[in-house]
Amino acid sequence: MTDPLVARLRSALGDDAVVDDADVLDSHRNDHAKFCTAGAPRALARPSSTAEVVEVVRAAGELGVPIVTQGARTGLSGAANAIDGCLLLSTARMTQILEISVEDQVAVVQPGVVNAQLSRAVLEQDLFYPPDPSSWEMSTVGGNIATNAGGLCCVKYGVTSDFVRGLEVVLASGEVVRTGRRSAKGVAGYDLTRLIVGSEGTLGVVTEATLALRPAPEAALTAAATFRSIEDGIAAAAAVMASGLRPSLLEFLDQPTLRAIQDHRDMGLPEDVGSMLLAQSDRGTRAAEDVARIAEICTAHGAIEVAEASDAEESRMLLEARRLVNSALEPLGTTLIDDVAVPRSQLITLLRGIAEIGAKYDVLICCPGHVGDGNMHPTVVFDPADAAAEARALEAFGAVMQLGLRLGGTITGEHGIGTLKARWLETELGPVGLELHRRIKAAFDPGNLFNPGKVLL
Numbered sequence: 001m002t003d004p005l006v007a008r009l010r011s012a013l014g015d016d017a018v019v020d021d022a023d024v025l026d027s028h029r030n031d032h033a034k035f036c037t038a039g040a041p042r043a044l045a046r047p048s049s050t051a052e053v054v055e056v057v058r059a060a061g062e063l064g065v066p067i068v069t070q071g072a073r074t075g076l077s078g079a080a081n082a083i084d085g086c087l088l089l090s091t092a093r094m095t096q097i098l099e100i101s102v103e104d105q106v107a108v109v110q111p112g113v114v115n116a117q118l119s120r121a122v123l124e125q126d127l128f129y130p131p132d133p134s135s136w137e138m139s140t141v142g143g144n145i146a147t148n149a150g151g152l153c154c155v156k157y158g159v160t161s162d163f164v165r166g167l168e169v170v171l172a173s174g175e176v177v178r179t180g181r182r183s184a185k186g187v188a189g190y191d192l193t194r195l196i197v198g199s200e201g202t203l204g205v206v207t208e209a210t211l212a213l214r215p216a217p218e219a220a221l222t223a224a225a226t227f228r229s230i231e232d233g234i235a236a237a238a239a240v241m242a243s244g245l246r247p248s249l250l251e252f253l254d255q256p257t258l259r260a261i262q263d264h265r266d267m268g269l270p271e272d273v274g275s276m277l278l279a280q281s282d283r284g285t286r287a288a289e290d291v292a293r294i295a296e297i298c299t300a301h302g303a304i305e306v307a308e309a310s311d312a313e314e315s316r317m318l319l320e321a322r323r324l325v326n327s328a329l330e331p332l333g334t335t336l337i338d339d340v341a342v343p344r345s346q347l348i349t350l351l352r353g354i355a356e357i358g359a360k361y362d363v364l365i366c367c368p369g370h371v372g373d374g375n376m377h378p379t380v381v382f383d384p385a386d387a388a389a390e391a392r393a394l395e396a397f398g399a400v401m402q403l404g405l406r407l408g409g410t411i412t413g414e415h416g417i418g419t420l421k422a423r424w425l426e427t428e429l430g431p432v433g434l435e436l437h438r439r440i441k442a443a444f445d446p447g448n449l450f451n452p453g454k455v456l457l
Helices: 004-013 022-027 050-063 115-123 141-147 192-196 230-242 255-264 284-300 312-318 325-332 344-361 387-406 422-444
Strands: 043-045 067-070 087-090 097-101 106-109 164-170 176-180 205-212 221-227 249-254 275-281 305-308 334-337 364-366 379-382
Touching (some): 004 043, 050 067, 050 087, 050 164, 106 115, 115 141, 221 312, 230 249, 230 284, 284 305, 325 379, 334 387, 379 387
Parallel strands (some): 043 087
Antiparallel strands (some): 106 205, 221 305
């Protein structure tokens, strides 16, 4: 017999917008997170407008079918993973850039717009959309909003929520609400926009976003410095941030990561290198001055070698080590990527603690990260064929999060909670904070229609 949900959705959206083929559904079950369970979905809907999303939500709600909203599924926390019997709601066809306003410096977009496509489109108008997750060539604006994604530019420009002026959201009732506003200022009422951003599809379906833009910066210049220890590299990073300079990028690579990169591709890194700092300035005619000052600071803090780019091509080459991290770690085994953020004053303690955790559980932990804002990505690497190694890796992963919390930090700086980190959320929020989260969820979604089992256990 024809599934009544599928029949109703095909009637409303068209046959090609609703999929129940088992192979297609299986290929859409999960995002990029490892060790997050994924169930068997009932169907996949691909609406192309707000009105069609309303039809999907109302149909699923009336039939008691939970909805898991998906974008490009590049997330790293399992938030987009299917649950058994759910309806997958894909925003892949909602790809219109509806407006780019030079006068208001805003873009109005549908959630399926790919981050890099938006960035290139606004650049044609000499404008700039700063949020730049490493998956920006694949990830969508809707997914970035769902997880409050960050990226390399966060140290200067902030995360996704800093650029979302307003949203159009379909609620569990099928009603459509507009949050926020187009204007640069506005403080009327509760900030529902920031509440939706980072909610990982648990409060509603975002169908349109009004995003703030900035004037396009000039080409950035880069400095790369190597140090004999993690302490010297972190001290140099702290000094850069305390100097009054505001680099547009400040990245850190520890010794295990650098060894993996050197083994993967000869970058000329010496055996005794303990850490690397990569910094960038996009201040146009003052970029060279900034880079020179950063180089001086690194030298004063014990840098073995400092390279300064004189043009955009040299800058690209200096950043090559950072781009190679994922491909360099891949041959070493399965990677379990953590996402802790701590106050910058606690970074050395964090990195020392991570090394101790790696030794305690006998696993390799590499630690690249956005050192300028204290958001590090400790990556546990292990042999997936070794069950004991996998168990130790999972314990190490949890120990890193606990360490981050003890240091006054957070279990996620930009990847979100999903299912991967849900059991640690109460530790961070506390019982009262967690109960407030549950009440907010119930107010928006009393029937637990949207992404049940994610974020809040």
